[in-house]
Amino acid sequence: MLKEVNSVEFKELADKGLVLADFFSTTCGPCKMLGFVLKDVEKEFGDDLTILKVDFDQNKELTAEYSVAGYPTLILLKDGVEVKRLQGLQQKPMIVNMVKEAL
């Protein structure tokens, strides 16, 4: 599953299995590119991974809670606990490997 969520929806879903949070901005080129990459990643993992896109500028409390200083930032959560974090635009293999290690 890949969907854009607000803070409330994020908290409902974040502690359920393997979740990849993408803190993005609509004003950021690399974030736009990462959006295409994550669509490919979603195809790879299907139901094993939930990808939640969080608008950095619209969810300040959430970004503060997760200490997200810039975008794009990817945070991989396993049952709500942070497993790994990647900053900046990433290629698909890097993200896939990170998720596989956490499966």
Add this chain to the structure above:
Amino acid sequence: MGVNYTLEKHLIDRQYEAEQAMLKEFEAGNYTIQNPLVKYNLYEISPLSAVVCFETEEETAVTITVFGKTKQADMSHTFPKAKKHVLPVLGLYSDYANKVEIRAYRGESNVITIDVPDVYEGKKVIHYMDTTPEYLQDNVILVSPAGEDLASAFDYAGDARWHMNVACVFDVKRLKNGNLIMGSSRLLKMPYYMSGLYEISPCGKIYKEFRVPGGYHHDEFEMEDGNLLCLTEDLESDTVEDMCILLDRNTGEILKTWDYKKFLDPKTVSHSGSWSEEDWFHNNAVWYDKNTNSLTFSGRHIDSMVNIDFETGELNWIIGDPAGWPQEMVDKYFFKPVGNNFGWQYEQHANVITPNGDVMCFDNHHYGCKQVDRDVKNIAAKDNYSRGVRYRINTKDMTIEQVWEYGKDKGAEFFSPYICNVEYYNEGHYMVHSGGIAYDQDGNPSEALGAFAKDMGGDLHSITVEVCDNKKKLEMDCPGNYYRAEKLKLYTDGINLELGKGQLLGEMGHTKEFDTDIPMESCGEMLPEIYNARIVEEVDRFTFFSRFEKGQLVMMLLEQGDEVHRYYISTTAVAYLAMCCGTFLDSDERNTKTSVNKTGLKGTYDVRVIVDDKKYETGVQIHC
């Protein structure tokens, strides 16, 4: 209207054409000592040089002298016997009517005038040189670029006598055959990865470009047999500045590769203040030691100098503060300090192994502590210092002693958070080059690296000192930051100018592509002029220059039927933590520069560009 396209000849080709034209003119004319053919800056890139051509009736040695502004500043060299003379003139002054004497051995002479324009265009390039002609003689102090100020060399009086007008950045060394070795002037990838190395004459003639698949950065080293160690990286890797290769001097072939991830685990190294996951080692120097058949690498981002066996690549020892390293590494590879007055180096540069096995470096002392201690001990620029330091190591009982230092007592006025070097001449005789000094706009020592400090209105300095038996023999202060300093004579006993075409050796690597497709059909329109796009094609690559607004989605595509190669272009300014060379930074963050090597590409490709929700044509085809 399509994108502006230019086919640019390689410097080697342009230099060959200029040289051939000169030789043709020489052959066609009647040039003598009294009437020589003079070609100012024949090779384009060394504007304080010239070449003179003339014939003598008898085979005779000839002495060329560029008259100095004082007698002690004369630059002179005697060339071997010949009838046809094609001789480099080195050491010309900028913005000056230079008097140059051509004198045959026990024969006639002539003084010609070579007018040289102001190659610095009014810019001040030195504050002062404090030394004596007796000490420096006809040597010059050459400084290599770390920013917008390009390489120059200064005589005892502080006059520039050599300059390059292209950005050959990082280290410059003299080779055993008298040529210089330095980074090429072709940028491979931002912020400062170059296509390879130039072996070059001081008059600017490129004999060889050693192209390196992963690009060149920071340092190179000539082995006993003439082969070259070159610092590089794997362009396909997610990390940078963590590889070294050995290049065959004749063919450019890679003979040996050292990948630092094979002897260190990036996940367990102890971080310096400038560490990042990508630039985990930040290799800024390499040194081969014949006595121990080992290589020493300076890793700025682990505050350490790391020594490995040349043959096996196995780790021998690490010099650095052991805080934060795994205990088993500390027990096996690190040294225990002995003696008084000991201090570890932090974010050091330019390691040197002395003939007796001591280890020297420029200790930038940036942050002055390991990352694990940073919150409590991090030293601010105003309270910090940099120094040259010499350690004596005992690899049997793994102890280390500090036997010399210079610069600590100067405090912040000698503090360079980045770049710099030391040189060992003899026992007690050293150079310490603090080339990265920066002050903020209020005149306080700056926390920012040179390029960034200058952008914020700061003031840069580069101070080079030579000491002999703890007495200062030379001090030079230049405005701007300079990566390293090197003392040398412009002329050598070797071949000062060899005619013929230079060689393009080795090959560029495959440029990293972006896997993910942006599904989109061409809109059939040309890329709008607003993006200010142009493409420059060279023999082995092409570069796409453009200007986009922050936040735009941009990807360049090479398309040949179903074959597509994708190159993502970031429109977000990248925050570089280790800007050792800010020469290529653009003052307009919207400008982008994307180079693609032809390696791995075959055939004719259409260049198209995606900008947000449209795929545009450029009207340019690249032939590989």
